[in-house]
Amino acid sequence: MIERIHLRVVQAVEQHGSLTAAAKELCVTQSALSHTMRKLEDNLGTPIWLREGRSLRLTQAGRYLLNISNRVLPLLRHAEDKLKQIAQGERGTLRIGMECHPCYQWLLKVVSPFLDAWPDVDVDVKQKFQFGGVGALLDYEIDLLVTPDPFYKSGLCFSPVFDYEQVLVVAKHHVLAGRQYALAEDLRDQVLLTYPVATDRLDIYTQFLNPAAVVPKHHKTSEATEIMLQMVASDRGVAALPRWLAEEYAKKLPISVVRLGKDGIAKQIYLGTREGDAGIEYLKAFIDLARDYEHPAGVSDSQ
Template sequence: MMIERTHLRILRELERRGSVTAAADALNLTQSALSHTVKKLESMIGGPLWVKDGRGVRLTQAGHYLLKEAKRVLPQLERIDETLLQFAQHEQGSLNIGMECHPCYQWLLKVVSPFLSQFPNVDLDVKQSFQFGGMAALFNHDIDLLVTPDPLHRPGVTFEPVFSYELVLVVGATHPLHDLNHVEPHALVNEVLLTYPVDVDRLDIFQQFLLPANCRPKKHKTLEATEILLQMVASNRGVTALPRWLVEQTANTLPIRPLRLGQEGIYKHIHLGRRDDDRDSPLVQSFFDIAKSITF
């Protein structure tokens, strides 16, 4: 390529400093090195960039043109340099998070806020729908982190528990089960069970509570939004299973109550999964650190 960044910088510094000597000093070049660089370019373009004018120099038409282009191009290149450096230092970029835990969204918001404050130039996106599941999205680099209560341990991916919670049954204030300390599976056989639209084999209320006791609810309905789900429970349109912390946060505004599932309760962990080759990523590690510090 004929024109190099050094040529543009020489013209810019020549205008700024007013002399070839001062321009060379600003660029940490000897005057002879600067002159050699310019003469080589002039021989390639077939004409001078400047001519001597007393103790200074005067730009030729080609020199004025190159100076104009230097003022336009160099700031763009310098912004590119700065952005690439920020990428290298993980001060800029993006972090894509996959969610396999519908009720964990409120928890995630508490992690996202301090993370964005720490990395103001980093974009963050949350994905809740995956074509082939969260693990496939992680392996395919569609996401950088996977939030899930049910980690699938596979080579190349590491999961860490970051937050523990109790899964509880949620009933309305006037529901017949309201005064119980805990419920057994058979208590739900005449109930309408409301859940998120997740396969039954991934719903803990079924897999860890109802099905082992050979019990099923009278009816199973699915709802997307947590707020609507809780409103339905408060209106005695059904019961649901959610993390205790989420229920207790909402109990001040809705007539609902959490009940323990069985005498011992059902306890879960929110896990964060990452690819092993991202173990040293400051963005990923910072998100892990913040996630572990969030409590309710």
């Protein structure tokens, strides 16, 4: 009923003083505007202007409509700009899903240069998914998944960004501290600290404890890496973390790093995307940035 053209006419008449001038502005004839506005006035049941001689003066209704015009039109114009930017891949929101708790620190270091390079792209990070990270990707909840477990499925595309070794972190003077490597049996009388996720998503279980049918004395969880490592430092438990992360914290806390098993546990971090999004420039750019990123400890290829 009130259409965009009506708002534009009210605004243009106010700006240029007459219907004729407004018509020129809007690239139509004066007649067209006269007809159009007449129809709106009939529809509303009130004139927008008082016709005084050959000039128009806004009525109360007209003044109100002018207010609406001034509020709505900029919104629409701005929306069009933004949508066209989105169309050209210059603007958007990159929604990143994380399935790798300790990677958060790494992510922050990649996001920072990305935001500088793509000022019109926003970044959202989510960590909870009802149907797992892959589900979130397929459901368009997220656009990029950071995960150690690539799940090859048609429509999705995973690419590795860095390798690392998962290691055991213990207190500096812990009995395992000096060892060349730890065995599953060594954890039988230990308290194990992990992030609060299902055990089948924890490598320490799937690749280390379960194969040897070992269960640690206790299993406690912590959301925050910092807290977890302070617990480790005060010898209240041991934790399994990426080597680069553990070594980072080892500078500040009295902790030691021990290989898990004779050969260690090798891991990779992958970035997953939808194949359909292959054309999105800023997504490609993010993956490139992530792949190029050198770890501060230079551990990314050290294992």
